Amino acid sequence: xxxxxxxxxxxxxxxxxxxxxxxxxxxxxxxxxxxxxxxxxxxxxxxxxxxxxxxxxxxxxxxxxxxxxxxxxxxxxxxxxxxxxxxxxxxxxxxxxxxxxxxxxxxxxxxxxxxxxxxxxxxxxxxxxxxxxxxxxxxxxxxxxxxxxxxxxxxxxxxxxxxxxxxxxxxxxxxxxxxxxxxxxxxxxxxxxxxxxxxxxxxxxxxxxxxxxxxxxxxxxxxxxxxxxxxxxxxxxxxxxxxxxxxxxxxxxxxxxxxxxxxxxxxxxxxxxxxxxxxxxxxxxxxxxxxxxxxxxxxxxxxxxxxxxxxxxxx
Amino acid sequence: xxxxxxxxxxxxxxxxxxxxxxxxxxxxxxxxxxxxxxxxxxxxxxxxxxxxxxxxxxxxxxxxxxxxxxxxxxxxxxxxxxxxxxxxxxxxxxxxxxxxxxxxxxxxxxxxxxxxxxxxxxxxxxxxxxxxxxxxxxxxxxxxxxxxxxxxxxxxxxxxxxxxxxxxxxxxxxxxxxxxxxxxxxxxxxxxxxxxxxxxxxxxxxxxxxxxxxxxxxxxxxxxxxxxxxxxxxxxxxxxxxxxxxxxxxxxxxxxxxxxxxxxxxxxxxxxxxxxxxxxxxxxxxxxxxxxxxxxxxxxxxxxxxxxxxxxxxx
Numbered sequence: 323x324x325x326x327x328x329x330x331x332x333x334x335x336x337x338x339x340x341x342x343x344x345x346x347x348x349x350x351x352x353x354x355x356x357x358x359x360x361x362x363x364x365x366x367x368x369x370x371x372x373x374x375x376x377x378x379x380x381x382x383x384x385x386x387x388x389x390x391x392x393x394x395x396x397x398x399x400x401x402x403x404x405x406x407x408x409x410x411x412x413x414x415x416x417x418x419x420x421x422x423x424x425x426x427x428x429x430x431x432x433x434x435x436x437x438x439x440x441x442x443x444x445x446x447x448x449x450x451x452x453x454x455x456x457x458x459x460x461x462x463x464x465x466x467x468x469x470x471x472x473x474x475x476x477x478x479x480x481x482x483x484x485x486x487x488x489x490x491x492x493x494x495x496x497x498x499x500x501x502x503x504x505x506x507x508x509x510x511x512x513x514x515x516x517x518x519x520x521x522x523x524x525x526x527x528x529x530x531x532x533x534x535x536x537x538x539x540x541x542x543x544x545x546x547x548x549x550x551x552x553x554x555x556x557x558x559x560x561x562x563x564x565x566x567x568x569x570x571x572x573x574x575x576x577x578x579x580x581x582x583x584x585x586x587x588x589x590x591x592x593x594x595x596x597x598x599x600x601x602x603x604x605x606x607x608x609x610x611x612x613x614x615x616x617x618x619x620x621x622x623x624x625x626x627x628x629x630x631x632x633x634x635x636x637x
Numbered sequence: 638x639x640x641x642x643x644x645x646x647x648x649x650x651x652x653x654x655x656x657x658x659x660x661x662x663x664x665x666x667x668x669x670x671x672x673x674x675x676x677x678x679x680x681x682x683x684x685x686x687x688x689x690x691x692x693x694x695x696x697x698x699x700x701x702x703x704x705x706x707x708x709x710x711x712x713x714x715x716x717x718x719x720x721x722x723x724x725x726x727x728x729x730x731x732x733x734x735x736x737x738x739x740x741x742x743x744x745x746x747x748x749x750x751x752x753x754x755x756x757x758x759x760x761x762x763x764x765x766x767x768x769x770x771x772x773x774x775x776x777x778x779x780x781x782x783x784x785x786x787x788x789x790x791x792x793x794x795x796x797x798x799x800x801x802x803x804x805x806x807x808x809x810x811x812x813x814x815x816x817x818x819x820x821x822x823x824x825x826x827x828x829x830x831x832x833x834x835x836x837x838x839x840x841x842x843x844x845x846x847x848x849x850x851x852x853x854x855x856x857x858x859x860x861x862x863x864x865x866x867x868x869x870x871x872x873x874x875x876x877x878x879x880x881x882x883x884x885x886x887x888x889x890x891x892x893x894x895x896x897x898x899x900x901x902x903x904x905x906x907x908x909x910x911x912x913x914x915x916x917x918x919x920x921x922x923x924x925x926x927x928x929x930x931x932x933x934x935x936x937x938x939x940x941x942x943x944x945x946x947x948x949x950x951x952x
Contacts, residue, residue: 342775393738397731416712416778419734423708424771426741427764434760441760442753449746456739460657463731 324373326359330384333428345409345421346428349388352404358383358489362497365511368621371501378435379444379496385432386448387489389425390455392418397463426452436500443499451492458485465551470559470567473551479520487519503616510615514625517609521602522632527552528598529636531586537636543582549574553601554594558585561592606633639688641674645699648743660724660736661743664703667719673698673804677812680826683936686816694759694811697747701763702804704740705770707733712778741767751815758814766807773800780866785874785882788866794835802834818931825930829940832924836917837947842867843913844951846901852951858897864889868916869909873900876907921948 335347359380366376373380394400395408396418402408410418436444461481465473494511503511529538530545531554545552558566569588573581589595609629613622650662674695681691688695709715710723711733717723725733751759776796780788809826818826844853845860846869860867873881884903888896904910924944928937 339772339775339779341779342771393734397734415730419708419712419737420771420774420778422734423738423741424768426738427767427771430745430760431764431768434757434764438753438757442749442756445745445749445756445760449742449749452742453739453746456657456735456742457654459735460654463735464654464656 324363324377326356326363326380329377329381330356333381341417342421342424345413345417346425348412349392349409349425350385352406354404356384358387358493361490361493361515364621364624365494365497366501368511368616368619368625369498369501369503369507371497376497376500378432379500382429382432382448383489383493383496385425386429386452389422389429390459392422392425394459396422440500444496447492447495451488454484454488458482470551470556473556475553475556475560478551478553478556482520482523483516486523487516490519491515507616510612514609514612517605517612518629518632521605521609524553524598524602524605525632525635527554528595528602531589532595534636539637543578546582546585547578553598554589557594557597558589558592561594562588566592602633639678639692641671641678641695644692644696645671648696656732657736657739660728660732661740663727664707664724664740665700667721669719671699673702673808676805676808676830679936679939680809680812681816683826683931683934683940684813684816684818684822686812691812691815693747693750694815697744697763698804698808698811700740700747701744701767704737704744705774707737707740709774711737755815759811762807762810766803769799769803773797785866785871788871790868790871790875793866793868793871797835797838798831801838802831805834806830822931825927829924829927832920832927833944833947836920836924839868839913839917839920840947840950842869843910843917846904847910849951854952858893861897861900862893868913869904872909872912873904873907876909877903881907917948
């Protein structure tokens, strides 16, 4: 099995002008789970393809993902990512804009290495996914200025489908296409990816409240302090209604740790925690059910394990 | 002959989320010379292709060009463009980042409409051009923090080749490819575009100093006030050396109109004006010479006229 980190390390961004390319190399060195290229490789092997064939697309997906992080960190004014300074913070905002743009173009350069017939199949899917991620980021930003009653859980699920799930799903579908899988099989892995992504994001929302700071890697309660409209907060409003909103609003001026403690208590009382846990199980099972429609081999088993691992993860 | 403005107007950006797509429609409605898609159509017809075949790529080039303007205006903090508020000014910086990203993706969506065999030929060229434009923008920004002696005229010519010329040249080459022109012919129109672009940018630099405010459309002397390293300023330093730099630096605190008047006088005295005029003629003739290597028909004549018109333009 190919070492994706080694393949990413082979990408050369030491060229001139340094001000443009250096932040790209820096961003890609930052690590991360490399889950998107790994899914593309897994799907390709699942359907009997050779991983070398899908590699350019797998790398394109990882470069694209890191481009979205680079620009998102600029838009969110996030200071750190994976324990290191973000690009806009280390350099400046203009560098983040332009090096991000170049990074998006670099993703398309990798994609252009596919053979003509595959490229013509893959490019439209990649483009659609890329637009959907921008739409998801826009919805996420739009939600910030809306009140709790203006964002339904369905709205939230659609936002995270766009912002998180479609990239995982498209990675899997591209792997399937490169291996020559038929449309039904492509749809099965795509839907596996969609549900896996939704479960993953809700798990993220849950861990932000009820995770263990030591294993989670970030301080607990960040979403609560920010008042971010997560699955947790929206479920609390759905269960607790205006009474919850009044209590939540009253905590606005509380010290961060007091606010986190109080909101977590409200979440427990309104059964938000178990509601999230049940939703994660339900979505994971929906992901797993999709795997009945694809060949059964070692990769199918790995995809099953991945879903189980993500469901039980602590970080 | 196809009406390119009508084709651009057919692109639909009224979809949701509005916050993402509306600024794209706004940017494309802003007008402009539409020179890049026009060049693609002309090159396609020149080599006997049908303009419908090149249309998706022609539109991709125009959308891409407008994406670069959108992000450049953000990076330069420019308030207006073509007499209207820029996107970051009308909305905000985050909107400019994200809608710009989506606009770049939209360009690739248009490109993806090409038939598979053409797409495989065109995408790598488009990607190369896109990277080169980012490199040109980076160099342009890098030049700002360098002194006059650190930027040679050759450096400047390379910057404008990247920032301005390669897009015109690639538009022509893509038109030629769609029409099935051979590599020598592709190179001829590409080089025509490179030289046309260089002449165009130097003409821009010249008009900014010696144009007529009424026809130029912008106030005269903007580059002088900003201290922008244009062909004019770099030539003045080349001719006048450190003595010129001392005089130029001394004008730093002068009122804008006094500075403009004084610098224009220095330019006249150092023969910078005629130097620029001669360079424009030389580059235009180099562009025209390339047209000897392509079929002679109505389009060749139009490309000749275009070069002449740009050389004699007042706006």
